[in-house]
Structures are given as C-alpha cells and as structure tokens.
Amino acid sequence: MGDYVLLAISAILVNNILLIQYLGNCPFLGTSKKMDTAVGMAMAVVFVLAMAGIVTWVLEVVFLKPLGLEYMRTIVFILVIAALVQFVEIFLKKSMPALYAGLGIFLPLITTNCAVMGVCLINIKEEYNFVEMLVSSIAYPAGFGLALILFAGLRERIIIGRVPKPMEDTAIALVTAGFMSLAFIGFNGMI
Numbered sequence: 001m002g003d004y005v006l007l008a009i010s011a012i013l014v015n016n017i018l019l020i021q022y023l024g025n026c027p028f029l030g031t032s033k034k035m036d037t038a039v040g041m042a043m044a045v046v047f048v049l050a051m052a053g054i055v056t057w058v059l060e061v062v063f064l065k066p067l068g069l070e071y072m073r074t075i076v077f078i079l080v081i082a083a084l085v086q087f088v089e090i091f092l093k094k095s096m097p098a099l100y101a102g103l104g105i106f107l108p109l110i111t112t113n114c115a116v117m118g119v120c121l122i123n124i125k126e127e128y129n130f131v132e133m134l135v136s137s138i139a140y141p142a143g144f145g146l147a148l149i150l151f152a153g154l155r156e157r158i159i160i161g162r163v164p165k166p167m168e169d170t171a172i173a174l175v176t177a178g179f180m181s182l183a184f185i186g187f188n189g190m191i
Contacts, residue, residue, distance in 0.1 A: 024115030053137025
C-alpha cells in the first residue's frame, strides 16, 4: 500500500507531468484563462488518461508484447486515445454544452496531448503491474489538473493586476509557469 501512495505522490508532485516533465503545455496555456474551463479540462484529461492507461496497458500486455508487435505501439495508442477523446467530446456536447463551448478547440487537442501519450508510455516503460498502472494513470492527470487549476487561479489574479505592456498575456503566463515549475522542483527531495 505504501508503494502505491509513494507512486501517487511522485506522479502528482515530484514528477508532475506538466511542470516537471513539461508535457501537455498546449491545453495548459490555452484553457487556463478561466477557472471553469481549467476544471473542465482537468476532469476531461483525468477521464481520458485513466481510460487510455487501462486500455493501452491491456493491449500492450495481452496483444502487442506476446505477438512481438511492440513496433505498432505508437499507432495503436494514438487510435485508442483518439477514440476516447471522441467519446468525451460527444458526451460533453450532449450533456454540458457550456463546458464544451468553453473548451473549444482544446478538447480535441487532448488527442494530440503529449501528456496522455507520455503517461501511457511511462506505464509500459516502467513495466508497471495493473494496480501500479492504474495509480499512475490517475495520479499523473491529477497532477496535471492540480497544476492547471493552480495556474488558472494565478492567471485570473494576474489579469486584474498591473502588468507591464511587454509582459501581458502569454509572456507573463510563461514566466508564471516557470516559477510554478521551480516551486514543484522543490518537491524533488520528498521521495
């Protein structure tokens, strides 16, 4: 049990997929201007990544590895992730049209979000068993969501503050992301 807790803390804080490994920065910068869209994106990424982690792990262990088809991993994983994102997109369009509109182009971008593919590949590379893969596939997007929501809160505060003209919008967002990344590096000594 302790190993799973350490794996979760490591994935959320120490090896944060967004701020430490810097994967998935497109939706990070694009959906962090408003807290509502940041929370929606975080939930969508948690769902897609948890499901993608399970499906890709099963496909790897049951089909690709035993049949010697590891070279097909990237194509298979992309197809799985794209199908899951389409499912989420259809669900949000029907049940939460305001969130669907708020996420805009960034929802389909989960398909090409390197954080999703990165976690699926980390699960395979680390040779996690099923439970470890499940913890990893939930903890990494939870860390993504934590970073995204914290960043959205900071960006909302920055908008109402006085920022020098050359540092407005994306420039100050990147500087803020850099400081957040430095803060998360401070967790490195925890584990």
